[in-house]
Every structure is written in structure tokens, then in C-alpha cells.
Amino acid sequence: MNQPTLYQRWQRLSAAVLRVFHVYAGWLVSISWKRFVVYAIALMIGVNILQDLPPFTWRISSTITPDEVFEPAEPEPPAPPAPSAEARRAAKPLLKSDKPIHYEITIDENGVKVQPRKAKSGASAPDAAASSAESADDDNTEVDPDLPSISIKLPKEAKSAEVKRAIEEAKSGIEQALEAAAEAAKTSAHEAAVEARRAAREAQRQPRRHTTVVHLGDFLVKLAFFFALGSALIKVTYKGRLQAEVKAAQATETAEAESLKRQVVEARMAAMQAQVEPHFLFNTLASIDHLIETDPPRASQMQKNLIALLRASMPTMREANASGVRDLGRELAVIKPYLEILKVRMEERLMTSIDVPEGLLSAEFPPMMMQSLVENAIKHGLEPKAEGGMLTVKAEINHGKLAVTVADTGLGFGRAATGGTGVGLANIRERLMLLYGAKASVTVSENQPSGTKVTITVPYRSRGHDSDDKQGASI
Structure with missing residues (x-):
């Protein structure tokens, strides 16, 4: 029976809030505008620091195990099939380079030699093409060790038809050597890609640490700004009210x-x-x-x-x-x-x-x-x-x-x-x-x-x- 009602509690709360308001407004009126500006700046700085501290901001850390990763593993790409002979003949050159590749064919009493040549830095493309018809001892060309070379020995009694056949065989051997080199390069590139994918999957299977940052203090800066603005308005209006009350009290006292x-x-x-x-x-x-x-x-x-x-x-x-x-x-x-x-x-x-x-x-x-x-x-x-x-x-x-x-x-x-x-x-x-x-x-x-x-x-x-x-x- 002696417990206060809801209305009485509301009245007490309202009276307490009103008292706090009058105390704060009186303090605002008592300080100068210079101190008020310092107070507002300190308030904004304090709020900016406070918004990054608990309970307005906190961090949640978690560890993700491989069982929690539901990403499907990508299938390994299949190895490229070997092309047929007809496809190889119809295909474009398998070996490409930014520089021209020249082969020099030499026929003498020892046989047929097919050697790759590369032009020196000072020789142009037409000069390099002309040098392919010269001997291997020419100063403008040199042997390229990165490309395969073929040497065919001819019998002493060889005829011109046999020589032509030998040259054809040499050409076929060169093409086979180039195709073999290209196939080897493709195979090594495929193996490297497969190995890289395998390493990536292994890295995904390792436990990972994940941190989530929760921000609840973003509104504090705006709140502080409006609070400072409201305080300035209170300082202006409440001062006039106090002066009016003082004048009224003085007038009443004088009249009395x-x-x-x-x-x-x-x-x-x-x-x-x-x-x-x-x-x-x-x-x-x-x-x-x-x-x-x-x-x-x-x-x-x-x-x-x-x-x-x-x-x-x-x-x-x-x-x-x-x-x-x-x-x-x-x-x-x-x-x-x-x-x-x-x-x-x-x-x-x-x-x-x-x-x-x-x-x-x-x-x-x-x-x-x-x-x-x-x-x-x-x-x-x-x-x-x-x-x-x-x-x-x-x-x-x-x-x-x-x-x-x-x-x-x-x-x-x-x-x-x-x-x-x-x-x-x-x-x-x-x-x-x-x-x-x-x-x-x-x-x-x-x-x-x-x-x-x-x-x-x-x-x-x-x-x-x-x-x-x-x-x-x-x-």
C-alpha cells in the first residue's frame, strides 16, 4: 500500500531531471563563451576517443577449421591430348619467338649439316636471311645452342637424288625435334599449374583466424555535436530568463x-x-x-x-x-x-x-x-x-x-x-x-x-x- 504509483514515480523522475537541467543551465550561464568553446571542443575529442573503446566498440575473434570450409574443390584440368600427324601438319608453327630463327644447311664432302643461326645485334633481318646462304665461318652469324642441329654424313659415292632424300629426312627430323620441344614445354606448364592448384588447396585446408569488429559508437559524434549546439542555445535563452527573473525579484523587492x-x-x-x-x-x-x-x-x-x-x-x-x-x-x-x-x-x-x-x-x-x-x-x-x-x-x-x-x-x-x-x-x-x-x-x-x-x-x-x-x- 505504501509503494509509490507509476504517476508518482514519473513525477519524481521529472522533478529530478528538471533540477539537473537547471543546475546544468546555471553552470552554462556562469561560464564565459571562451570556456564554452573549449568545453565543446573537449567534448568532441572525448567522444571520438570513446567511440573506439568498449562497450561502444569490441572485436570478436574466431578460428575457421577445414571442416567449416564448404568451398568445393576445383577439378584438375586434364592433360592436353597429343595431336595427330595431320593436325600437326595443318597447325601453325609450335615454336614462336620474337626474333627470326634461321637454319643453315651445309653440304660438303663430309655430308649435310643443318645448324640454327642467330643474327648478331648489329645485323638486320634481311642481312640475317642473306647470311643463311653463307658459310658457318661468317662473322655476322653464330650457332644458337638453344635450338637443335642435325648432321648427316653422306657416302662418298652419293648421288644427287640421294642427297635430296637426305635433305628431306633432315627437314623431317628438324620438325620432329621442334614438336618434341613444344610438347615438353606444354607438359611442364601443365604440371606447374596442377602443382600450384594443389598447394592452394592445401593452404585452404589449414586453420584460419577470423576477426570481426563491431561498432556501436558511430552515433556518439552526432550526439555530441547536437548536445553542444543545444547547450549553446540553452546558454543564450536561459541567461535572458535568469536576468528577467532577477529583475522581477528586484522589482518585487523594491515594491515590497x-x-x-x-x-x-x-x-x-x-x-x-x-x-x-x-x-x-x-x-x-x-x-x-x-x-x-x-x-x-x-x-x-x-x-x-x-x-x-x-x-x-x-x-x-x-x-x-x-x-x-x-x-x-x-x-x-x-x-x-x-x-x-x-x-x-x-x-x-x-x-x-x-x-x-x-x-x-x-x-x-x-x-x-x-x-x-x-x-x-x-x-x-x-x-x-x-x-x-x-x-x-x-x-x-x-x-x-x-x-x-x-x-x-x-x-x-x-x-x-x-x-x-x-x-x-x-x-x-x-x-x-x-x-x-x-x-x-x-x-x-x-x-x-x-x-x-x-x-x-x-x-x-x-x-x-x-x-x-x-x-x-x-x-
Whole structure:
């Protein structure tokens, strides 16, 4: 029951092959092209050596005995039959030579002599024929010892008829001698051929050693060539894949880091907001309680502004975490009741001016940034100043970007006893960098005739907003 199935075995094998492929492809990518060429050449040389070694090539030796030879023995050729006398007369000359053969016949008182003569090297064929009529002592001819000669002695009283008969007998004897020499030559040639055939058959009957070579490695060279070619393709394609994976991992890591930074900044802003709002809420409630006894109408108005402020600011953090931006009208819906409450507390010491065109209320703007700038301007600029001053909120389009400015005529940046540490502005800069990169900026400058002016510039984008947003912006 615990044995793996065929499908599981196939999966394990596929996973192992895939791991080996990735390891080999990674090694190919890690080496240079020069080393790859050396590797391919070494591979081809190694395969050429390997194909001649076992188990790709081996030799099989065997001994063949005479019993295993089934070749039929060739019959010996029969001896040529002796020709008849008539055939011999009709036949062509039995003795052939590349040189002319001449016989010299000499008749004198001693008898008849028939001697073969051969011409000297300097004598031509006509000269040799003429010399046959001369005597045997001529300097141009000499006796040929290889041919037979005949000598016939005549009686002293011999007649011419007898001499002719003797010459005929000499001619017949010469022909018989030539035929005998030819027959002897044929017989010796036949015997030599028979002896050669007999020796060949004896050699075939001897045991012979036979070696068979079996080649199974002929395909290795082609396989190595295609393997090297495939490795080159893997090196080219897999490198691009690795680079893409590295870039994707870097992009993911960067996105995660930016997301983490954004969450940290949002957490800082939420913590700062959580620290500011309770103090403001407690102070506002205390002011309402005091005005209820001294000036109930103003207390009622302050209570309405507080309700509007809470209604507009409660969903701020939730929407900021979801989308990262809100429209400018929602931010003004928080700023306006906040300033009205502060006017009740500071009375004639605080004057406000909001200059935001109606067409810019739908523009995108990061949440809580404007509120943070307004709180800093009042807390560190206008509230410490005895006579107070003017707070101005302005929005305009500058070079295709939305510029929101919060200016005050207070003591100036860093001059109040309650001067901040600049953490709020640092958080704003960090949030703008995460949201817009280099397309957004924060500028802090001196305001005229006194105070501080802070401008936030972001890319201009319009957002659609519903009637509730408009209503909130008009409160």
C-alpha cells in the first residue's frame, strides 16, 4: 500500500531531471563563451576517443577449421591430348619467338649439316636471311645452342637424288625435334599449374583466424555535436530568463520595500494624528462647556463645527490606506470646521482666507497633509503671537501641477518657543516620494511681511466625486 504509483514515480523522475537541467543551465550561464568553446571542443575529442573503446566498440575473434570450409574443390584440368600427324601438319608453327630463327644447311664432302643461326645485334633481318646462304665461318652469324642441329654424313659415292632424300629426312627430323620441344614445354606448364592448384588447396585446408569488429559508437559524434549546439542555445535563452527573473525579484523587492515604507509613514501620520486630535477635541469640548454658560449661541455654533469636523475626518485614515489619495474638496471639508472652531477659541486673533477655485475641488491630493500644515501654522506661528495673524489656504495650477499653499503671518518658522522638530514636514516629504517620486515636492519659505509659507506641489489629476463629497466640501 505504501509503494509509490507509476504517476508518482514519473513525477519524481521529472522533478529530478528538471533540477539537473537547471543546475546544468546555471553552470552554462556562469561560464564565459571562451570556456564554452573549449568545453565543446573537449567534448568532441572525448567522444571520438570513446567511440573506439568498449562497450561502444569490441572485436570478436574466431578460428575457421577445414571442416567449416564448404568451398568445393576445383577439378584438375586434364592433360592436353597429343595431336595427330595431320593436325600437326595443318597447325601453325609450335615454336614462336620474337626474333627470326634461321637454319643453315651445309653440304660438303663430309655430308649435310643443318645448324640454327642467330643474327648478331648489329645485323638486320634481311642481312640475317642473306647470311643463311653463307658459310658457318661468317662473322655476322653464330650457332644458337638453344635450338637443335642435325648432321648427316653422306657416302662418298652419293648421288644427287640421294642427297635430296637426305635433305628431306633432315627437314623431317628438324620438325620432329621442334614438336618434341613444344610438347615438353606444354607438359611442364601443365604440371606447374596442377602443382600450384594443389598447394592452394592445401593452404585452404589449414586453420584460419577470423576477426570481426563491431561498432556501436558511430552515433556518439552526432550526439555530441547536437548536445553542444543545444547547450549553446540553452546558454543564450536561459541567461535572458535568469536576468528577467532577477529583475522581477528586484522589482518585487523594491515594491515590497516601498509598500513597507508607505505603511510606516502612514503609521507615523496616524500616530501623530492620534496625538493631535485628542488634545484638540478636549480643548474644543472645554470651550463649548464654557460658552454654554457665557454665550450659548456661540457654543451651539462651535458644537456644529465640531460635528462637521468629526464627520469629515473620521473616514480619512481608512480611505488613505485604501487608495493613498483623496480629492481636495474632502480635505477642505476637514479644514473649514477646524478653522471655525479655532476662531471661536482665538476670537479676533485669528483671521482666515481660503482661495480654492471650484474646479479644483475634484483634484487629487494626499490626505491629512493640508490639515498638518494648518495645525503647524496655528500652533507654532499664530497662537504664540500676541496679536495673532492671518492664515491663508490657496490652491492653483502651476505649470500643469497642483500647488497648495498654507501661509501664515505668525512668528516665523522655528522662532516660537513651541517650535517643532520638523518631523511633520519630513513625513510629508517621505509620503510624497512614495506616492509620486520626483514629480512632487515641498517648499518652505519666508512669508511677507512675516511668518512662514509652505507649498506642496503634486501632479494634477482630477477625481470624480459624488454629491456627498460636494456637500461635505460646502459645510
